[in-house]
Amino acid sequence: VPGEFELIERYLAPLAADNPGSLGLKDDAALLAPPAGCELVLTVDALVSGVHFFPDDPAGLVARKLLRVNLSDLAAMGARPLGYLMTVAWPGSPEEAWIAAFAAGLAADQKAFEVALLGGDTTRTPGPLTLSLTALGAVPAGRALRRSTARAGDELYVSGTIGDGALGLLVLNDTAPKLPARQREALIDRYRLPRPRLALGRALVESGLAHAAIDVSDGLVADLGHILETSGLAGVVETERLPLSNPARAALAARPALLRDLLAGGDDYELLFTVAPGRGAEIAALADRLDLPLSQIGRLSEGAGLRLLDGDGREVPLTRSGWTHF
């Protein structure tokens, strides 16, 4: 049975091979030459088995989720990924098959997102598998997208579809409405495998279209709340305009009260961003170019607080922490 060091050497060291600054994971620290004229963008997230993922989730998917939730934060700032560092605390002795699958998941996503491992630390833990990943990106100096820079009058856009992550979790917990197997799988996949909207974030920086942006990780209501609070503005969302996937439409038709879960649930990892009025044609052209729906769902104004309006223009009540039943 290979030891821990051999397993790291065999499965994790190759993840750093494309990154000369990793120094082959053989030095005290890694080196990175920052691109000229850029600011660095830095984010970190921890995932704990049994808290953020199921202990029997496929190792490759866990690895990809760990990387992608961080890449989504870079996307929200409009950054290009440069590399990542990772710590892994193994419960007991790591199983070779698990590590092999974990590394294969990272390797696949490294190719997809043109990023490589810079450094890491592995250790044992008497507790559950605990992962931490720090991602580094670059953005032209002074151009990073922020939450706090939305303006009154801005139109509110969101990418992709909203609520699939929350529904995927309901499916996994056997509390979703009855759906065809293919739709159940699609929702689970959205929950397990975020799609960081890196190309969109960079395009928003390059075009200067967005005044503010955030990724939808805590749920649309909570994350829009962050933009409104830090920008000092009020917001309105028209729930009829929410972009929903076919599985989400089917689930909502079967159980209308699920609208609450779609709006308050997390794990969508779409970008929510604000744009000056009158730029709709440019947004539509960008959506075409990226092959990614970009939907206007509301607008911002002077004031404070978030209002949700249904299809008849009636207000949907919100509690302080999120939602009342309706």
Added chain:
Amino acid sequence: VPGEFELIERYLAPLAADNPGSLGLKDDAALLAPPAGCELVLTVDALVSGVHFFPDDPAGLVARKLLRVNLSDLAAMGARPLGYLMTVAWPGSPEEAWIAAFAAGLAADQKAFEVALLGGDTTRTPGPLTLSLTALGAVPAGRALRRSTARAGDELYVSGTIGDGALGLLVLNDTAPKLPARQREALIDRYRLPRPRLALGRALVESGLAHAAIDVSDGLVADLGHILETSGLAGVVETERLPLSNPARAALAARPALLRDLLAGGDDYELLFTVAPGRGAEIAALADRLDLPLSQIGRLSEGAGLRLLDGDGREVPLTRSGWTHF
């Protein structure tokens, strides 16, 4: 009782206040403008309660050790610290007194080392307290100290004193020789609170004196082994030249077999570095300027492997994994 969010706001957010790029921990990611002409130096370490520290260790010391082990890696590359990101996985609900002491420890060290929090993530865990810290530093481009760049003929130097960390752990485990209370406390302090040799690392970069460097975290034998293997050289250490603290001398006098622990034990966080012959006067002047002993303990040559020589020039046998008894 304040909730988790309030505790973070109260105790952790102020740690980011001196770092405008942290954006008050209120955005998706942090921003950092890299200094012109510099390469970034990046390192990460994880600490697990019950594995890397005792569950009842003072929270402030745990925090400072977490930060300092990473700063020591920056020191070994000759880097100036720029900031850090941190993840904390709390077992159950964090106690306010613990968090307050943890944050106070970080605040003290942030001042001492001119560094501030850039970003972080906190979560719950059903397991033990698990900490991960990523430190960023800067070094003039192309000048970072490496392990692999030692040259045949180099003299081998080490800063401070060696073995105190290992003896501190023996004292804590009640397996050290009987020593006066003050000496016991001094050794425990060395084990618990690394002194990252940042000023030395930077001076070695600026002066160009060092060909290679590493910090002594895994033990002198193991860390020197890393230099020898990556540089493709052989090394000799004269054990009589090892710089020992007064408590270490007293312990060694009481139990000569402890020499093994001094050489193989970790947690000293001194710098081990190699210098071309004939630069002794410059090293002595640097030691004076930094008020830090810098002791020549051996030399490197063509070949492979490490030999230890005692005061009579007799070889001290090494096993593959480290040591035989003697």
